[in-house]
Amino acid sequence: MAETRSVFLHGKPTIHKMNLLKNTQKEYTNLISKFINRMGQDPTYLLDLLTNNKQSPKVRNLEKEVRKSHQLGSAYGQNAVDMAVKELHNHVIRIRNKVYGFIQQHHPEMEVYISFLSLLNATVMKADEMAMIQGLIEKENQKEKPSKSKVDDYQKLLMKLKALSEEKREYYKETVANLFLDKLKYMKLPFLAKSVTLQLDTRLSTLERSHSTKEDFIVYVKLLGEKDRVAFPVSTSRNGLRRMKQYDTGSMTIKLTDHGKVRIGVPFTKKIETKKIPKKNILSFDAGITDLIFTNTGNPYGSFCGMRQLYEEVVEIKLGHRSSLRNKMRDYQKELKKSTNPYEKVRLREKIQNIACSLSGKKKKDKGPRQYAHQADLRVNEAVGLFIEEAKRSHSICVYEDLDITEFGPGKEK
Structure with a gap:
């Protein structure tokens, strides 16, 4: 079994570097909020949000469209839209759970229309749910190794819906859609109260051992308004050094703390026996x-x-x-x-x-x-x-x- 943990690096940047990081965090936060407002108010993104599909063509096209209006670049833009999808996924799942609880208590016969995410999306978008499920069955069967359990689940769902009259199906769909859309309209969208932590990757940062400073490492980060990457000398504990030497590390995060220091998180994966x-x-x-x-x-x-x-x-x-x-x-x-x-x-x-x-x-x-x-x-x-x-x-x-x-x-x- 693998477990993800983090080593934290700390440093004291100059005032100039601190201001560069602060401005980048502020612009990054505003960009995430912009994506949240765009996707959160457009029902056509609902299925991608319900399934947390960050690689959806529709989501990626939105990022390319918004890219022209900000100066952070494509790497920060893609990380920002990923964060927005994650926040909205938690938001719509909370709404779905609230509606699910209400239906279980008052209209248990309609539970099928809220239990399956694809069926919920078809219900809200007023699509033909029978054709949608049939399409899912065909899509799964066309795979090189189709999942028999998935196909069986879709078949059972299809049979359950066919057992209902068309009048009942329409009534159930309308009721569930109205309940969900009502919650979606009146529950306020997630917002980012402060400048969020910057999510970095190899396009935006590098980590090197320090040979010219007393700190353990130097992290080079691409920041707003700078042509070259900005260097942040940072240090960690003895235990942190051991872990970074022992395990493979992943994409870093960087944040300016309230005390004017920089905090960099370096994730690593540790195998544990259970x-x-x-x-x-x-x-x-x-x-x-x-x-x-x-x-x-x-x-x-x-x-x-x-x-x-x-x-x-x-x-x-x-x-x-x-x-x-x-x-x-x-x-x-x-x-x-x-x-x-x-x-x-x-x-x-x-x-x-x-x-x-x-x-x-x-x-x-x-x-x-x-x-x-x-x-x-x-x-x-x-x-x-x-x-x-x-x-x-x-x-x-x-x-x-x-x-x-x-x-x-x-x-x-x-």
């Missing part, structure tokens, strides 16, 4: 859609059914009421500035003061969110307790999903 465990002694678990924990034995723990309704009835109403009061207070403040009538000013000041007193009630304000958080904590504690009891009874080793943490970038939700 002991084979009998399958009968393994209890695997994963996070479910409506259940906190779902095990390979088929036991769900920590049902979150009804939590959405609780949030809408308790938290959203309370927060919505306070938002309306704040908006009303701002309107009164604007009227107060424009008014010249002294009696009107007194009336407006009294209204503003009354609203401010209502908003200052912190205990009452936090009551709704506290109720929701308390219910969530109860369900989490109960789920973990029941899961641990099952593990003890069966004398099993617990394993969980192997998440690819490299897919989680610096994007945040507004």
